[in-house]
Amino acid sequence: MVEHRPLNDIIAYAILTLGVFIVAFPVYLALIASTHDAATVVGGSMPLTPGSQALENYYRAIFVGGSRTSREPVAHMLINSFISAIGIAVGKIFISILSAYAVVYFRFPFRKTAFWIIFVTLMLPVEVRIYPTYKVVADLKMLDTYAGLIMPLIASATGTLLFRQFFMTVPEELLEASRIDGAGPFRFFWDTLLPLSVTTIAALFVIQFIYGWNQYLWPLLITTQDSMQTIVTGIKKMLYTTDELAEWQLAMATAILAMLPPVAVVVFMQRLFVRGLVETEK
Amino acid sequence: MEKSVVFNNKLLPYLLLVPQLIITVVFFYWPASQAVLQSFKREDAFGLTSEFVGLENYQSLFAQPEYYKSMLTTLIFSSLVAALSLSIALLFATQADKNLKAAGTYKTLMIWPYAVAPAVAGVLWIFMFHPSLGTLARPLRWMNFDWNPLLNGNHAMTLVVMAAVWKQISYNFLFFLAGLQSIPKSVLEAGAIDGAGPMRRFWTIVFPLLSPTTFFLLVVNVVYVFFDTFGIIDAVTGGGPAGATTTMVYKVYADGRLGGDLGGSAAQSVVLMVIVIALTAVQFKYVERKVQY
Numbered sequence: 201m202v203e204h205r206p207l208n209d210i211i212a213y214a215i216l217t218l219g220v221f222i223v224a225f226p227v228y229l230a231l232i233a234s235t236h237d238a239a240t241v242v243g244g245s246m247p248l249t250p251g252s253q254a255l256e257n258y259y260r261a262i263f264v265g266g267s268r269t270s271r272e273p274v275a276h277m278l279i280n281s282f283i284s285a286i287g288i289a290v291g292k293i294f295i296s297i298l299s300a301y302a303v304v305y306f307r308f309p310f311r312k313t314a315f316w317i318i319f320v321t322l323m324l325p326v327e328v329r330i331y332p333t334y335k336v337v338a339d340l341k342m343l344d345t346y347a348g349l350i351m352p353l354i355a356s357a358t359g360t361l362l363f364r365q366f367f368m369t370v371p372e373e374l375l376e377a378s379r380i381d382g383a384g385p386f387r388f389f390w391d392t393l394l395p396l397s398v399t400t401i402a403a404l405f406v407i408q409f410i411y412g413w414n415q416y417l418w419p420l421l422i423t424t425q426d427s428m429q430t431i432v433t434g435i436k437k438m439l440y441t442t443d444e445l446a447e448w449q450l451a452m453a454t455a456i457l458a459m460l461p462p463v464a465v466v467v468f469m470q471r472l473f474v475r476g477l478v479e480t481e482k
Numbered sequence: 483m484e485k486s487v488v489f490n491n492k493l494l495p496y497l498l499l500v501p502q503l504i505i506t507v508v509f510f511y512w513p514a515s516q517a518v519l520q521s522f523k524r525e526d527a528f529g530l531t532s533e534f535v536g537l538e539n540y541q542s543l544f545a546q547p548e549y550y551k552s553m554l555t556t557l558i559f560s561s562l563v564a565a566l567s568l569s570i571a572l573l574f575a576t577q578a579d580k581n582l583k584a585a586g587t588y589k590t591l592m593i594w595p596y597a598v599a600p601a602v603a604g605v606l607w608i609f610m611f612h613p614s615l616g617t618l619a620r621p622l623r624w625m626n627f628d629w630n631p632l633l634n635g636n637h638a639m640t641l642v643v644m645a646a647v648w649k650q651i652s653y654n655f656l657f658f659l660a661g662l663q664s665i666p667k668s669v670l671e672a673g674a675i676d677g678a679g680p681m682r683r684f685w686t687i688v689f690p691l692l693s694p695t696t697f698f699l700l701v702v703n704v705v706y707v708f709f710d711t712f713g714i715i716d717a718v719t720g721g722g723p724a725g726a727t728t729t730m731v732y733k734v735y736a737d738g739r740l741g742g743d744l745g746g747s748a749a750q751s752v753v754l755m756v757i758v759i760a761l762t763a764v765q766f767k768y769v770e771r772k773v774q775y
Binding site: 208209211212213215216219220222223224225226227229230233241242243244245246248294295296298299301302303304305306307308311314317318321322323324325327328329330331332333335336337340351352354355356360368372375376379384385388410413414415416417420421432433435436439448451452455458459462463465466467470473474477478 | 485486487488489490491492494495496498499501502503505506507508509510511512513514516517520570573574577578580584588589590591592593594595596597598599600601602603604605606607608609610614615616617620648651652653656657660680705708709712713716717731734735738739744747748751754755758759762
């Protein structure tokens with residue numbers, strides 16, 4: 201930096217510490233609430249230090265479910281969330297890497313048209329066309345199924361654009377060399393292009409996993425059975441079914457569990473996450 | 483840039499495109515066109531028959547005071563969230579950019595809320611500020627402030643804005659930090675040699691150079707507020723009290739689901755589509771290649 205003033209550094213550290221505090225406090229509070237018993241949490245004078253009920257709360261949330269609300273245990277919701285988040289990530293990567301390969305490495309009639317058909321989907325998130333999409337899924341008998349949770353959310357161009365952009369940067373000499381070696385489109389894809397794309401695939405996976413895990417409106421609409429709901433949609437139902445009697449300590453334990461997988465992904469795969477975030481927005 | 487060396491297969495490219503095209507047509511084009519069609523129709527109470535009613539759904543939509551109210555709510559909500567989350571994130575990003583030893587750690591500590599689902603963020607904030615059990619509602623009560631986001635529309639809006647800002651700071655922080663780090667140090671040094679202090683350098687050099695990032699983030703934030711905050715609103719207020727936090731997207735949901743007015747809901751969807759397409763067009767026209775990462 202240009203000038204160096206110790207005071208400046210102190211102010212910077214102070215502001216950043218405040219920032220980290222603001223960012224972390226809501227989660228800290230939820231963590232604390234998940235370690236107290238129901239009466240302490242609802243009483244309105246919960247201490248800011250951990251209580252002794254952590255094991256019991258998490259055990260009940262994960263395996264038993266709320267007694268008053270007779271909801272599904274969280275373990276089941278977690279499984280649903282994992283299946284749909286991984287399904288969304290893998291499904292999107294699969295369809296978009298193939299279509300990007302077609303658009304970049306082949307010349308055929310309607311190539312531009314096909315690309316535009318896919319490209320336009322960028323403009324309309326699923327929230328805008330929610331009921332008609334619901335009707336399509338209902339007509340296809342896909343309510344309360346994993347396919348119904350996954351497929352409408354992968355109909356988007358982000359992955360295709362990302363792979364297209366990456367394929368454009370792959371040197372043409374590679375394709376020439378493979379062709380001289382007698383490789384067809386399958387072998388070139390499998391032996392050359394796919395290994396080069398590993399980082400891009402991983403970055404897209406990270407972003408899509410978080411996107412899929414955090415879906416709310418769509419799973420809320422198309423799951424009617426409790427056994428199919430995801431953890432993110434399950435929490436709210438814990439709070440609003442019996443209102444005053446809601447078991448906040450279990451809801452907070454569930455909130456912590458709902459945050460854990462995607463937050464872990466961001467923290468431990470930060471490089472891939474940042475890369476995916478920046479590149480999907482381009 | 484197009485590849486000059488390509489494969490010549492005739493059928494293969496179509497086969498490669500088929501999975502995505504099928505999914506796109508079935509789950510995107512078909513429902514989107516149904517929304518447009520339905521917005522010109524009226525269904526009877528049982529959904530058995532429907533007749534073409536022209537622009538009637540739109541007319542009754544624009545005759546509803548609630549619709550204008552939801553537009554105003556969306557406008558207030560998105561300006562507050564965008565303004566607050568952008569300025570707070572910029573403040574943190576400029577501090578983290580000051581060559582601090584711990585900048586990398588701070589980055590990690592700042593960005594993880596991106597991964598928290600909006601609905602979960604909403605639950606965290608209603609827990610903190612719940613009128614009867616919220617830890618942060620207690621000090622408000624001691625100050626004799628009658629805080630109740632469950633009954634007071636302004637309080638509800640404040641809470642929803644805070645939760646939405648909290649979740650969006652991380653994203654804006656990340657892009658602002660990248661933008662700041664791409665500003666050449668030599669430009670800042672030149673400014674310093676000319677006698678400009680840190681504040682002056684920020685407003686006359688850094689801020690203008692950052693403006694493509696800011697503009698890009700502005701568009702992204704507005705889109706975020708429009709769509710991704712649904713979970714926050716549903717978890718915190720359910721659109722209430724008395725519609726005080728019912729945004730346009732929330733109204734599409736509430737009218738179609740709870741009210742059963744599919745034609746009216748479809749007309750709202752179409753209005754939203756137009757808005758989003760306009761926003762996306764702005765983004766592509768003015769933002770696309772000018773942003774520095």
